[in-house]
Amino acid sequence: MTLLSATAAPRKTFYYGFRYPSLQFAIGSTQPANDLRIDVVDSAGAVVKSFFRNDVAPDATRTIRWDGSATDGRPARNGHYRFQIAPQSAEDTATAAGKPATRAIRRGSSSSQAVSLSFDFYAFAFPVLGPHDFGDSGAHFGAGRSGHTHQGQDVMADCGLPLVAARGGTVQYSGYHSAAGNYLVIDGRGTGLDFLYAHLAEPPALKAGERVRTGQPLGLVGETGNASACHLHFEMWTAPGWYQGGSPIDPYPFLARWDRYS
Ligand SMILES: [Zn+2]
Numbered sequence: 001m002t003l004l005s006a007t008a009a010p011r012k013t014f015y016y017g018f019r020y021p022s023l024q025f026a027i028g029s030t031q032p033a034n035d036l037r038i039d040v041v042d043s044a045g046a047v048v049k050s051f052f053r054n055d056v057a058p059d060a061t062r063t064i065r066w067d068g069s070a071t072d073g074r075p076a077r078n079g080h081y082r083f084q085i086a087p088q089s090a091e092d093t094a095t096a097a098g099k100p101a102t103r104a105i106r107r108g109s110s111s112s113q114a115v116s117l118s119f120d121f122y123a124f125a126f127p128v129l130g131p132h133d134f135g136d137s138g139a140h141f142g143a144g145r146s147g148h149t150h151q152g153q154d155v156m157a158d159c160g161l162p163l164v165a166a167r168g169g170t171v172q173y174s175g176y177h178s179a180a181g182n183y184l185v186i187d188g189r190g191t192g193l194d195f196l197y198a199h200l201a202e203p204p205a206l207k208a209g210e211r212v213r214t215g216q217p218l219g220l221v222g223e224t225g226n227a228s229a230c231h232l233h234f235e236m237w238t239a240p241g242w243y244q245g246g247s248p249i250d251p252y253p254f255l256a257r258w259d260r261y262s
């Protein structure tokens with residue numbers, strides 16, 4: 001058995017994102033039906049998820065889509081991953097689980113098509129697409145305000161830059177407030193956290209109850225409400241959530257980490 005073609009796309013993927021990591025492949029084989037195992041393998045070589053496909057015909061393109069969940073159902077860790085395609089071992093056939101297959105199928109020598117199996121996977125996206133900074137001390141969580149403290153982190157960026165969902169989920173609130181301006185609260189899928197985005201240039205197109213994917217556009221950086229400059233005011237709230245009994249936490253360490261890769 002040989003691998004005629006295999007392409008993983010897109011190159012950068014997010015948990016609960018717009019596009020799941022997917023693999024398109026075709027095998028060459030003298031047998032009309034082939035039982036295959038496709039593993040998602042992390043950079044340390046560990047199998048995080050396995051797919052079993054039986055009776056795969058040669059020269060037929062098949063597609064595998066991975067939702068970013070590990071075998072235990074939890075989101076996989078950030079990192080570099082690859083798909084690995086192999087014949088199912090007798091052991092796999094019996095148990096449909098277990099150890100990774102040892103003999104990955106290699107690219108066919110007669111093929112000129114590309115074999116690219118790797119991609120990057122991240123749990124969160126940085127919410128501002130474009131140049132930005134984290135402002136002075138007044139932009140940070142806990143900074144003094146008249147009568148209260150700053151409950152989020154400001155991300156200074158030009159008005160009009162796209163904002164995207166750091167983590168997808170369900171829109172909990174979408175509206176306008178005299179201080180927050182146009183703003184949006186998203187119940188982040190699988191996190192227990194709520195994410196708030198404020199001062200959007202326009203009223204959010206997404207309405208309460210709508211689903212949103214990680215990395216999905218939310219609107220544009222603005223300065224609506226009580227803002228003295230164009231920026232995103234970003235909050236993170238612990239479970240059970242924003243104005244549901246949760247508390248705001250300092251989002252800066254999270255933002256700084258996401259900023260390093262997205
Ligand atoms: Zn702010």
